[in-house]
Amino acid sequence: MSGKTLIKTLTYWDVALFLFLLTGSVTALIYVSAGVSKGAVVKIEVNNKLLYRYPLNEDRRIHLEFMDIEVKGGRVAVIDADCPNKLCVKQGFIDRGAIICLPNRTVITVEENGKDKRGVVDATT
């Protein structure tokens, strides 16, 4: 099939849908990444419970029974985990945003000092 027949297959709604999804997700991406700035605190949650909360500027290693986490040079990474596909390890070091490990129900988030911009209630306060 040549490009010409491909264009014939396309409907206006296809193009409209594509543009809508593209602009929508790009806008959301810009909006969210503007809200996610470089953090100062790392929070480790397992099973939706806050386990640890450390400043990001102190290097340390955190050993959980299923995962090793390293804080180094203002960034945090999962360096080893016992899950099958190790997506969390592949994500590497982050200084903002979050690392999510689904099999172990673990979320590592980097946040600004104390206050969360999006107004999520802090478990420790």
Add this chain to the structure above:
Amino acid sequence: MQQRDKLTLAMLSAFAVAITGFERFIPTPVPWLRFGLANIIILITLILYGFKAAFTVSLIRVIGGSIMTGTFLGPAFVLSLNGSVLSVLSMGALFRIMPKIFSPIGLSLIGALFHNLGQILSAYFLFIQNFRAILVITPIILLLGTLTGAANGIVTAVALERLKKSRDNVHNT
């Protein structure tokens, strides 16, 4: 269902499972980015053999694929199942109600969108109730889903065109 149709479904399912298995070996820049190439097979099944057939192939793909990759009944399986069911339902509904509005490319975009929404929602409600973490990854997933969905749709359109041609040839000779 005729014997021949059963064989066709079995073959399509085998394609879908095989594609799911091989897809894991394609290196991607973002670790959790998946191309969803099996959706090409699901879409072709939907358009040529109808919703029931597509639903069947999709279920076989999820179960077969998860057994192959060793995630059967794990969290990844639950997400994959919810995403796939939602995806095939949305594409099937759209194809039945308004078959002329979208080409396979539009259907593929809708399928990718609902697959991702199903996964994100079930990740949030079943596993991780961290709104902030989910919020951070959602736009990236939807953006990548739109791009891969469009690419899969184009491949599907090309494949359907070729299939039609070869069918015509068979009928003419």
